[in-house]
Every structure is written in C-alpha cells, then in structure tokens.
Amino acid sequence: MNVFDQWRNAAVAKPLAESIRSIAGERPIRIMEVCGGHTAAIYRFALQRMLPGTIQFLHGPGCPVCVTGTDFIDRAIAIARAEKTTVASFGDLIRVPGSTLSLAEARAAGSSVEVFYSAMDALEWAVHHPDRTVVFLAIGFETTACTIAAALSEAVRRQVKNFRILSAMKTMPGALHALLSDSRTNVDALILPGHVCSVIGSQPFEFIAHELRIPCVVSGFEPLDILESVRMLSCQLVEHRCEVEIQYRRAVKPSGNVAAQQIMEQMFEPVDMTWRGLGSIPASGLGVRREYSAWDAASLAGKTAPSKEPPGCRCGDVLRGSIRPEECSLFRKACTPDRPRGACMVSSEGACAAVYQFAGAEDEH
C-alpha cells in the first residue's frame, strides 16, 4: 500500500462517479480546468470515461509553458546569443518553438542554455560561474513565482550581480476575468487551480462566482479529488448556487499562504502580460520591482523581429477552450511531443501533449 493509493481507489471512485451521474442527470455540463496538473490527471486516469458524456472537460490556459508567448522565446534566444551569457530555463520551455528556433535548437547551434528544476539552483549555478551573466527565464503562475521571488531575494541579499530574471510570470485571477467575461467563452463551471490557491488562497477568485455567476471548486490533483470536485460543481449547478468551494482542504485555505504572498509582493510588481491565446491582459503578470532593476533582464533583451506563430498551430484556440486538441489539423500528424509545432504539445501538462500521450483514437472525438 502506497500513500497515493488512497486517492486512486476504484472502490471509492465508482460510487462517486455514480453519484455524479444521479445528481447531474441528463444536464450538459461544461467544466473548465485551468491548471495543467488537472488536465494531465484527467487524461492519465481517463476520468472522462467514468462520467456521463454530457459532462465535458474544457482545458483552459493553465499550463505555464503553453501560455508563454512566442515573443518571450525569441527574446530569450536573442539573449542567449550574447557573449558570456547563459540562459537558465525550466526543462520543458527549451523545446517550445520560437519564430525560427527553439532554445534547444539554439543550444544545438552553440548558444549556452542550461536547464534547472528551480530558480534557486540557477542562482547557485550563477554563483559558481561568476564570469557569466545568468539570465533565468521566469515563467509560471503564483505557485512558481513565490519560489522565484525567494531566489531573487537571496540574490539581492548575497549581492549576486551576474544573476538576472527575464519575467513572463503570470497571475491567474486577472486572466480568468478576461477569459470568462469574453462572450465567446462557454463554460458552466470551473475547477480552480489547487496549487495556485494554496499560495494566494481562494478569495481572489470569489468574483467569478459572485460577478460572473460561475460555480467554482478548488480541487486537488488526484483522481478522487477531481471526481469529488465534479460532484460538488454538479450540486451547485443543480441547486442554482454560485460559490467558491474548497475541495482541496488539505492544502488550501481561503486566505492562502501569507508568507509566500509577502515575498512575491516584496520582489515583484504587477505588469501587463501577453498570454498565448489571450493576448495582452492588464496587470496579469509579475515583473521585477523597480528597486531591484539591477537583477531584471528586461533591459538586456534587445528588439527582436516581430514574432511569427507556427503556421497552422491552433494553440490559442486550445488555450481558450474553444477547440479540442484533436481538432487541430496538425495534431498527431505534423505535431507530436517529439517534434512539437506548438507550445501545447511540449509540456506533459499541455492539453495537446496530454491527449497525445494518454488518449487513444477512441477518446478523440
């Protein structure tokens, strides 16, 4: 018996799925999840197959690698070309196609690109390579941003001057506001990102239930968590309630993690941010605070030519939940995780990669 078994148990899952069936009845329900971890779990455990066909999952802009724009990749490649400069990146990001190259291809052609699992590791690397400028590609939502804030604060404390941050960090509430108030978005209920909420709490999402009248549940990432969340959402819909409920109680409080929020506030400030698929959204990103501009790589990035999206790639539509990955004509043909054409095929949390890796032709409608 392994600690994961308690959340992955068929004996609990089956009756849970049954109760969803009896609560929801024939009612069509479109549920959007906005965290790549949820997308991956839904496919990995084939949860759709336990649920009535009337309940549909839509995958929103929840994979940090996927929502990072092509212009950011282009700027990172331009920076990596500079003398004595190393670009430090999370692993998946280096395979995202830019306008002409990916960072992995730039590395194969001679640029210095190093992969790290955390910003703190990249900072240590910078300390050990004082002759190089190390530019950390900061992507991710609040979950990752607070760890990057901690690394930046450490760099400032130790005065590590060869470490810099190029930010594409994003905040979830503003982006959801933009997406859900768009009349083209057709969503009945929302699964809120458990990890993001463990940092900022569930309160910043209250407006979705109250202003936009969409029921929300903060969910954990195990299959039983997700099924339980679907049950809670079905109840809200049937009972005409619109609330932000927390299913993921073992990790999330309404007020979140105050210490993590404080360090982000100390190091970063809200900036306008470009999201792949959603365009530029005011104050939906985090930039390095002006007082720490010595650690900001934004000034290093010279002008690059206007970015080009990969021809035929429909990542933008996938990220808005307006098409399913299989509806892109490149899916599983010209675009595979091995040779991704678009960002959504790169990370295991990307919707296209999740469908590719876990679904069979029989699941691809």
Next chain:
Amino acid sequence: MSTERITLAHGAGGESMRRLIRELFREAFGSPELQPLADAALLELDSRQAAFTTDSYTVKPIFFPGGNIGKLCIAGTVNDLSVMGARPVCLSFSCIIEEGLPLAVLEQIVQSAAEEARGAGVSIVTGDTKVVARGECDEIFITTSGIGVRPFGKGLSTDGIKAGDAILINGFIGDHGISVLAARGNLSMQVKAESDCAPLNGLIESILTESAGVKWMRDATRGGLAAVLSELAEDTPCGIMIDESSVPVRESVQAVCELLGFDPLHIANEGKVVMVVENAEAEKILTVMKRDPLGAHAVCIGEVTEDSTGIVRLKTPVGTVRRLHRPAGELLPRIC
C-alpha cells in the same frame, strides 16, 4: 542536405531516436542481422548460435546511489545478451577519458567493472583507451561489446505469443532513472532511491533452465516499461493489457515522478526484465524469480489479449482503461 541538427531528443529513446535508427543507420548498414533492431544481433558463427551486442555509457554523474558507470557498463551489456536468450561469455571495454580525471576515480570505476564481470561470470578480453583534452568529453565515456552463446536455441521471439499469455516483471520500476536524476543534485529534494543496476544473466538462466514457458523478453532500460511494451505490441498480432496497480513502484520514486510530472512507466531501469510467458507456467516462473534477490518483488503485471491488436492498454487504479504510448520527447538525457 538537411539543415536539421542532432538534438538531445535524438538520443532519448523516443520517436526521434527510432526514426534516426530506422531511417539512417539501418538504411545505410543494411545487414540482415541488424534488421530486427533487437538488443543484440543473433548470429551463426561456424554453425554455432551466438549473440553479439554493443552499448555506450555516458551516465552523468558517473557515481550514483547503487552503482557507477563501471558497474553499469557491464550489467547493461550482459543484460542485452541475456534477454536474447544468450549466455554472455566475454566483453570488450573501451573508454574515452577526459584529461584531468583523477586516477583514483578511474581505478574505482575499473575495479567495479571487474567485480561486476566476475560476479556475472564473464571475462573482459579486449579493450581500448583514448584520452581527450579537458572539455572534449565529460569525465569518462565507456563502450562495452559482448558475445554470448545460445544454449537455449532460438525459441525466443514474438512469433509464439498468443492471447492469455502472462506478462511478468522482476520488481520495482523507475529506480535507476530517479536515482541518477537525484544524484545530479539539482532536484532540491532528498530522494531515497537506489539504482537497480544489476546483471540479470543468473536470474534469466535459472528461469530458462527450469521452464520452457518463456516466449519473449526485454530489459526495460531507456523509455522504461512503456517503451518495451509498445515495442512488444507492435510486433505481435495481439494486444497488451496492463494493470497499473500491480506494477511495482516505490513510494519515493512515485513521489518524485508526481512532483516533476513524469510517469514511472517511462523511467529507465537497469535491472528489470519484462517477460511474456505461457499462462500455465507463470506461477512457476514467478517462484523461480522470487528465489533470486533480483526477483524478490517479481509480479504479473498484465496479459496478452486478443482484441486491440498492436496497442497497449492500461487499467488505471480508478478502474478506467486508457492507452499507454511510448514516451515521446526529451525525458532525461544521459541516464545510462
């Protein structure tokens, strides 16, 4: 002339590597023995059945919990021969060493290799040494080749596989990949994982001696269990059904995988053999496996099915069924 360059994905054991091997190497070399692209080539030398294989080792770091590059390069080549039903006899040992490597480190690696070879009952009969300037390789790369004889004859192929056959594995998966990853020291977490790196020739030989029920086997190295099963499914006129709950995964390995978004079924092993066996012989073979410490946690993880030909299906712990694909994209470079 293509302008494409080699990227790490070409060495990751996934789709890009398959394409490179099939479209470049197999095309260019063309020999019939290479065609099956198996772990070792089956040859007839002077009317004796033999097997021949080669493998290069670039693991980083060169020392990791449970082994080092010296132990690995013997175990890996011994296993490539053993899973083809061959008894490994002798090996070569060639190394490319980076200038500046401490002699004591080299001694330790060579001692491990020697010890491992003695334990596996194989001799190292030839070798080569090259030293390159600092920065031109990373510490040490080793290539071993091996020759084995085949006392058990042909027998092992996907031809005899039929619906109902059982699929066995000799223990926990993912230990090697995760222990090497953790040893790189960039995980920022404490991981209790030790590589399963070990020569399996003893285990395999006892099984082949005591039972004629083994139809096919492979060691689940790069690409993990998923890659081996996909290869199996593509080579048989049947389907494969795996029960995920029965696949042994240590909690520590599972935890790292969950955190980093890896699937343990995709992670490399260096001491795991997957066998397709006749159903009636499965219990007996499991008993033989369990007698050996390298098979203490052996289990049946699934079966061959009549339907869903050519694909691997997996029953998830919540009871749903989905497809299992081979891993794609760059997973973990320099894992072996």
